[in-house]
Amino acid sequence: MSLMSMTDHDAKDALDLQRCSFFFDLDGTLAELQPRPEQVFIPSATLLALARFQAEGIPVAVVSGRQLQDIDRLLAPLQLPAAGVHGAERRHGDGQISRLAIDPQVFQEIQEALIAACRNYPGAYLENKGMAFALHYRQAPDLQEPLRALAEDFVNRHADHLMLQPGKCVYELKPRGASKGEAIKAFMQELPFLGRQPVFLGDDLTDEAGFKVVNQCGGLSIKIGSGETEACQRLDSVADVSKWLTGLLVLLDERPLSFSYKK
Numbered sequence: 001m002s003l004m005s006m007t008d009h010d011a012k013d014a015l016d017l018q019r020c021s022f023f024f025d026l027d028g029t030l031a032e033l034q035p036r037p038e039q040v041f042i043p044s045a046t047l048l049a050l051a052r053f054q055a056e057g058i059p060v061a062v063v064s065g066r067q068l069q070d071i072d073r074l075l076a077p078l079q080l081p082a083a084g085v086h087g088a089e090r091r092h093g094d095g096q097i098s099r100l101a102i103d104p105q106v107f108q109e110i111q112e113a114l115i116a117a118c119r120n121y122p123g124a125y126l127e128n129k130g131m132a133f134a135l136h137y138r139q140a141p142d143l144q145e146p147l148r149a150l151a152e153d154f155v156n157r158h159a160d161h162l163m164l165q166p167g168k169c170v171y172e173l174k175p176r177g178a179s180k181g182e183a184i185k186a187f188m189q190e191l192p193f194l195g196r197q198p199v200f201l202g203d204d205l206t207d208e209a210g211f212k213v214v215n216q217c218g219g220l221s222i223k224i225g226s227g228e229t230e231a232c233q234r235l236d237s238v239a240d241v242s243k244w245l246t247g248l249l250v251l252l253d254e255r256p257l258s259f260s261y262k263k
């Protein structure tokens with residue numbers, strides 16, 4: 001782990017944009033955390049930078065715990081390759097979507113049981129992602145321990161289908177096999193990501209699997225904020241991510257023009 005802090009100048013000096021592909025976590029990286037998931041937004045400077053990357057043919061993907069439809073809503077009108085639900089669903093570079101196979105009946109039963117169990121915890125917020133569930137306690141910190149116990153109980157009883165994914169003020173029940181590391185690895189085997197140096201920015205425990213994969217590929221892993229991490233570099237905040245991206249755009253603008261005017 002490196003505690004080195006990186007300025008936008010250092011970052012752009014270190015990267016050859018024409019050889020990189022970029023992977024971004026969403027909450028806590030592209031967007032500030034908010035009291036509730038539906039209050040989140042991505043700053044316009046960040047959206048503009050991502051759109052510019054896409055327009056320049058620099059591969060960019062979002063790798064999030066959110067569902068693809070939610071990622072698309074937050075980036076609209078931009079639509080990027082993306083992994084949702086911690087890698088359980090993925091829109092590839094060619095637009096095709098693949099999902100981990102789940103048993104809808106099992107998930108329906110789990111959903112009904114979770115809704116019933118959450119009635120005992122009025123301050124908790126149950127986010128239903130169809131193939132995964134998030135038990136949020138940001139509005140009720142006292143519920144951390146009871147919700148951890150509840151999540152562990154469900155995961156233990158449905159170990160063939162679910163895995164526990166702790167996060168920031170949340171315990172998530174994600175489909176077994178869902179991993180941001182596996183999602184990034186899969187992107188790296190496909191165009192337009194194939195053969196490029198991966199760069200991954202993330203802030204939370206779910207991102208650590210991605211950092212490991214990116215490190216193994218000789219890429220650049222960047223942790224946002226404090227805390228133990230496998231990432232090799234660090235930025236302090238979501239605002240710094242936005243500034244870092246804007247700094248990279250300067251590199252694009254400095255690139256020599258590849259065409260000439262007719263005389």
Ligand SMILES: O=P(O)(O)OC[C@H]1O[C@H](O[C@H]2O[C@H](CO)[C@@H](O)[C@H](O)[C@H]2O)[C@H](O)[C@@H](O)[C@@H]1O
Pocket residue numbers: 025026027028032033034035036037038040063064065066067127134136138167168169170172204206
């Ligand atoms: O992988 P990410 O893109 O970072 O998504 C992780 C989870 O983010 C959301 O929850 C977190 O952000 C909320 C809004 O800022 C916050 O209120 C909550 O406490 C955080 O845990 C989202 O709701 C989850 O579905 C994502 O898995």
